[in-house]
Structures are given as C-alpha cells and as structure tokens.
Amino acid sequence: MELTVNKGLAWLKTINEKIQEKKDYLTDLDQAIGDGDHGINMARGFQEVEKKVEANDYADVSDLLKDAAMTLMSKVGGASGPLFGTAFLKLSMSLKEKDPVDYPSFSTAVGAAAEGIKQRGKAGQGEKTMVDVWVPMAEYLQNAQEFKPDELETKAKSAMEATKEISAKRGRAAYLGDRSIGHLDPGSVSSYYIFAALAETLQERK
C-alpha cells in the first residue's frame, strides 16, 4: 500500500461521490432514529471538502487530510461535523511527515482516529455509533499484515451492518433506547463509505 497526495485526493473524491449518491438513504436512516439531517449534512460537508482540496496544492497527505478535517468541522454541522472532523484531523496528525504513507503508518493513523472519535464523542464500543465501525477497523488493520482492499471493504460492511442489532446509548437515538434496534446507525453507514472508498481507491488495477 502506498497512499500519495494524488491517491488521497482520489479517496476524498470517491467518498464524496458515495455520500452524494446515498444522501437520501442516509437521511432516511437518520429520520428513523435521529433528527433526520445526516444525509444533508454529510453531503454538504464532503462537497465542500472536494471544492476545498481541488483548489489547493498539497505537499503531503497529512496536509491534504488536515484541510479535509477543518472543512468537515465547520461545514457538516450536527455531531457528525466534530466527529468526522476529529477522525480526519487525527489521521492527519498521525501521518505528519510520512509521505508517501505506507501500510504500518496508515493502520496506526486509523487507530489514532478511532481513539479521537471515542474521546470526542465520549462513546465506547457497542453504543450504536460510528465507534462501532472505526474501532473494529483499526483493530483489523493493525492485525492484518498487508493491505487487502476486498477484505477491508467486507470488514467495514459487516461492522456497519452489526450496528443494526445494537440499542443506542449515545446521540439523539439514545432517547429511543431499544426502539433503535433494527435500524442501522447512520454515522456507521457513512463511516463504511469512507472505508469502502479507500478500498476502491487503492484497489490494484490490473
């Protein structure tokens, strides 16, 4: 695995593509157990990210991800802004002066991002939040020896799908408690798109 500035740009663009495509789906998910603005918020935020990073030149991946983080924080709104912003900020900080980014530094960075999300949201695993995708993904990346895009996508998908069976303990969905069971966590679905986009971007082309 080698994550360069160009690949990083492609990653962010692919995330945006997926989020735009799934905007209404994300909103439907959030209407079921939250305040119904997740799709709109994420679509606005990642559109701004794409606009921002397209207009600038970056010396390394860390700089690129930092700009993405700052844009998400101020443009997404809701709890997702600070949470996804923190995730990308931690990635950026952890990848400082690492260019191109190799597999061990990337898996460490995802660990830092997962930790950042937990602290920012004061959430642990099993509370039906994006932590339920980021923590298992950080563990998976740390245990795997090399970057396997297909496996990464599958892991992210099953982590995301597992949030369906959890009773919400955090955020607006917590008011519903057990009535949130049977619904996917919207933040986890968005997190899945982030990892799926990564797998797609770094897929070896034959």
Next chain:
Amino acid sequence: MVNVGVVLISHSPKIVEGIKEIIRQVNKDVPIALAGGTDEGEIGTNIDKIITAIEEADSGKGVLLFFDIGSAKMNAEMAVEMSEHEQVKIAEAPLVEGAYVAAVEAGIGKSMEEILQTLHKNF
C-alpha cells in the same frame, strides 16, 4: 470594570437571542456573545461561530461557554481547543439558568473561578 464574558451556544439563533434579552434586563455591561444556529442560520451549531463569539466576549477576564443539546457541547469543546484565547471554560450548567446566574455574578466583578464554583453549587 472588566467582566468575565459569556458565550451562549444553541442549535437555535432565537434561543440565544431570547436568553440575552432576559440577561440584559438585569445587566447591561457583561459581554455576551451569541453562537446560535449554523453559519447558514439553520438549526445546528458551528465551531467557527463559537470561536468568533469567544473573541467577542473576551475582555481580558475570561469567557464562560454555555450550551444546549447534542453536538453543541462537542463543538464547544473543539472551539475551546482551537481558540487562541486562554481562560476559556465550558460551564456545566443549564443554558438559561446557568448563563443568567453567571452574568449576574460577572456583573458584580466575580472571577471565572468564583462563577464556576457558584454554578457548581447551584446546578
């Protein structure tokens, strides 16, 4: 007199405007800055707005932040971390009552620590 400043953070611009009106009935001097709604004036909170409000409310004696539901606190925490102002604290008290008590105390020249203690005792 230099007073501790108050920042009101809510998902709704109308909420913070209303609280400010209530406080201004009893105090005209304490710096009160508002961070209500998103940057497009919709329901939500915004880090940049909170950072700007901290700057507005800081007259050198510190700033206390009051917040409402959900993401408001998370955004307040990020704003505190990103703000270059020292002496900025998030108050763990109900938005309306807490801000009111803090403004009254700030108005009689209390320090940030003293106000935080009063809030801690009352809420």
